[in-house]
Amino acid sequence: MMMTTTQADYDLAVVGGGPGGYVAAIRAAQLGMKTVLVEKAQLGGVCLNWGCIPTKALLRSADVLRLVREASRFGVQVGQPTADLQAMVARSRAVAAQLNKGVDYLMKKNKITVLHGTARLDGPGHLAVQGAQGASRLAARHIILATGARARQLPGLQPDGESVWSYREALVPVRVPRRLLVIGAGAIGIEFASFYRALGAEVSVVEMADRILPVEDEDVSAHVAESLRKEGMRLYTGARIAATSRRGAGAQTEWQVSLEGRHQDSLVADVVLVAAGIVGNVEDLGLEGSAVRVERSHIVTDAFGATGEPGVYAIGDVAGPPWLAHKASHEGVACVEKIAGLNPHALDPNNIAACTYSHPQVASVGMTEAAARQAGRSIRVGKFPFSVNGKAIALGATGGFAKVVFDAASGELLGAHMVGEEVTEMIQGYAVARELESTEAELMSTIFPHPTQSEVMHEAVLAAYQRALHI
Structure with missing residues (x-):
């Protein structure tokens, strides 16, 4: 041409x-x-x-x-x-x-x-x-x-639209698989695991890292794992795929998957969803x-x-x-x-909030507690649960918490981590605080409306300085 x-x-x-x-x-x-x-x-x-x-x-x-x-x-x-x-x-x-x-x-x-x-x-x-x-x-x-x-593909597990899915196939299913195996416990994997579990699928999740949502704060990962297990999900962390085999075709396909590492189990699935990065x-x-x-x-x-x-x-x-x-x-x-010749600010990755829309939801911005300690920072950590928040109790959404990490010397908000109902709609408050370089003093003096779930964000800041009021 x-x-x-x-x-x-x-x-x-x-x-x-x-x-x-x-x-x-x-x-x-x-x-x-x-x-x-x-x-x-x-x-x-x-x-x-x-x-x-x-x-x-x-x-x-x-x-x-x-x-x-x-x-x-x-x-x-x-x-x-x-x-x-x-x-x-x-x-x-x-x-x-x-x-x-x-x-x-x-x-x-x-x-x-x-x-x-x-x-x-x-x-x-x-x-x-x-x-x-x-x-x-x-x-x-x-x-x-x-x-x-x-989506990253794994050898022998290329998406076929039937028994091996990437996120694309998972978005337009013709049926709910009876047994779903999700490979990868990052945001995408956990979101789809939550969706299909709600629809009645038996869901197993395999993750190479030692915990699900491995980039999140360890307390958040632990809370989500406990919640998912209560919903009947099986989580295999510190594990990798050792071997796979399949029998049948189409809707009659059955996968046999062997794991190695912390878990040396053999799993059976009708559909394998690969969410192993990009x-x-x-x-x-x-x-x-x-x-x-x-x-x-x-x-x-x-x-x-x-x-x-x-x-x-x-x-x-x-x-x-x-x-x-x-x-x-x-x-x-x-x-x-x-x-264009203007003078924009360079992007700071620590000011970018991340959200996972699983059940429960997860949202975070800045450094985790472990990352702050590894960086040699002297820190103050505050944590406050939704279980004693009036609005959360009224909504029947008492699971989860807000957690903040401050620099002990300067009061800089190093990171904030939330898990619970609609926390993805609240994390922007902490993101704004980081962008404005707010310290604990400004956050303590901010008046949060009552009754709202966002009051937990305020109480977490107070808790970092032993000033929490409602616990």
């Missing part, structure tokens, strides 16, 4: 329309840059279409199911609820589709040219684009690579011959996304951890503002 050269010159070309790429494009347009965005699939990327948003829609269905099952606790009598899997999946896909249309609207509103296809570097300041309408070559003064990442999408980008450096499947950048190749930048998951949509969006804005 003949390649044509576009006549338009762009100030910025963005490759990838996920939460990093499309936000970067919008900010560039706001700053007066002529911008083009190239996306090979759906605007919004994995997060909006196959990750953050549709999973939360499914998890909301699971929460409603749990709540209805417990309705009698609240004086409400209902019949035995049943899960309509097809309706849950349809709602999840509809939510994603609505937001996908929203991103399309934002591109048009901001007069951003959108090209559907693949793009690769084609010499300094140029991209070769291959789409449904053929091939073209465009010129851009700056190029941002925001191609994201994909790999950056660095292939077919034309990086060969450029000064762009790749390490462990991720593009190496400076604090503002610049690579070793002049005029080429990388943001989001393809640029490395933390692999979070809001980190990608923030990186996109900072990168564009740096290109």
Whole structure:
């Protein structure tokens, strides 16, 4: 097919329309840059279409199911609820589709040219684009690579849409597996484990680390593990897959999985869900011959996304951890503002909150207690439970706690960790505190509204200084 050269010159070309790429494009347009965005699939990327948003829609269905099952606790009598899997999946896909249309609207509103296809570097300041309408070559003064990442595959456990799933297959199931094995106990693995357990699946989780949610504070991991076990989930930590074999096909498939390490068990499953990390999408980008450096499947950048190749930048998951949509969006804005000659602040990973929407929910920002001690900090730790919080008691949501870690000398809030009902909606309070460099003094003097679950956040701060009032 003949390649044509576009006549338009762009100030910025963005490759990838996920939460990093499309936000970067919008900010560039706001700053007066002529911008083009190239996306090979759906605007919004994995997060909006196959990750953050549709999973939360499914998890909301699971929460409603749990709540209805417990309705009698609240004086409400209902019949035995049943899960309509097809309706849950349809709602999840509809939510994603609505937001996908929203991103399309934002591109048009901001007069951003959108090209559907693949793009690769084609010499300094140029991209070769291959789409449904053929091939073209465009010129851009700056190029941002925001191609994201994909699920890591394990040998012998490649997703087949039937008995081996990645997150994509887990989002559109045709049936609830009777026995589900989840490999990986990070946020994605634990979220799906929670969803399918709520729907009645027998769920086992295998994790190589010595605890589930290994990047979270140890107290949080322990609480979640206890809660999941009470729900009937089996957790195998400090274990790895030694061997696998399968019998049958389709819905009749049965997996035999042998473990080694702390657990040397043999597990049986109908479906295996692989949630063992991600790999950056660095292939077919034309990086060969450029000064762009790749390490462990991720593009190496400076604090503002610049690579070793002049005029080429990388943001989001393809640029490395933390692999979070809001980190990608923030990186996109900072990168564009740096290109525009403004003076943005470099992203501080310790100020990026992380959320896991399992049952119970988990949210954190900053250093764990163990990390602070390993860094040689002298610390004060405060912890306060939801079990004595008035609003939590009224809601019937008394599990969990808030935990804070302060520098003992300066009062700096080093980290905050929460587990419980809707803590993902509260962690932003601690994130703001870290961004504003608040100390224990400001947090103690802040008046939290009553009755709210957020009062636990205040009491945790007080507890770090032996001033907790309600325990």
